[in-house]
């Protein structure tokens with residue numbers, strides 16, 4: 001039940017990633033989680049203690065009223081799928097408020113610029129002058145150094161480290177534990193494999209991995225990467 005100090009929030013998705021997002025949002029004093037939406041599980045399915053699947057995305061207009069929901073968070077780890085879901089919700093509810101899910105242990109520079117719909121995990125550090133777009137994932141214990149740019153729907157997996165002045169393009173996924181040297185530009189829709197060391201600029205629609213990372217293939221928007 002919403003009280004006077006907390007806004008009711010719905011989490012879109014109910015996977016393992018959604019449970020991490022729920023853990024984060026439950027630690028944010030301004031929000032109360034009303035439940036989840038997930039088209040692949042019947043309403044009433046318990047997900048996290050008493051919190052259940054309330055319906056699917058198409059039910060959102062009714063769910064907002066029934067549960068006094070004031071905003072939501074898309075907790076879908078796949079960058080492309082997350083963008084498709086965001087587009088569907090925006091078409092259905094143009095004024096829907098997408099919150100940022102920011103773990104209280106994250107350390108964010110006061111000069112950080114950030115949009116909406118982003119997840120910032122436990123112990124992440126984001127340093128001065130960095131700009132984060134919308135619907136990105138900065139996962140657990142990532143270190144995003146000064147003057148980086150992360151475009152919309154980009155993601156960095158747990159333990160990623162970037163140097164200063166790194167740009168990561170829209171929809172690009174940086175794998176777990178990758179290290180990216182300072183002043184590197186990574187294009188859009190690109191994948192950096194787990195544990196990679198990136199020392200060169202990387203174009204759009206590429207897969208690179210290894211130490212040092214090398215070009216291992218090309219890809220199309222929406223290709224799987226996990």
Ligand SMILES: CC(=O)SCCNC(=O)CCNC(=O)[C@H](O)C(C)(C)COP(=O)(O)OP(=O)(O)OC[C@H]1O[C@@H](n2cnc3c(N)ncnc32)[C@H](O)[C@@H]1OP(=O)(O)O
Nearest residue numbers: 157158174175176191192193194195196208209210225226
């Ligand atoms: C909370 C979370 O879970 S966040 C998500 C965390 N997960 C990740 O970060 C995963 C990122 N994805 C990867 O690293 C993937 O391995 C990819 C996308 C780079 C490559 O995937 P695929 O194209 O399917 O490669 P595939 O598994 O077929 O492996 C092909 C070869 O490359 C090697 N390889 C794959 N990934 C890597 C890597 N990151 N570094 C070095 N070698 C690699 C494999 O060992 C294999 O070598 P082999 O032919 O000698 O056996």
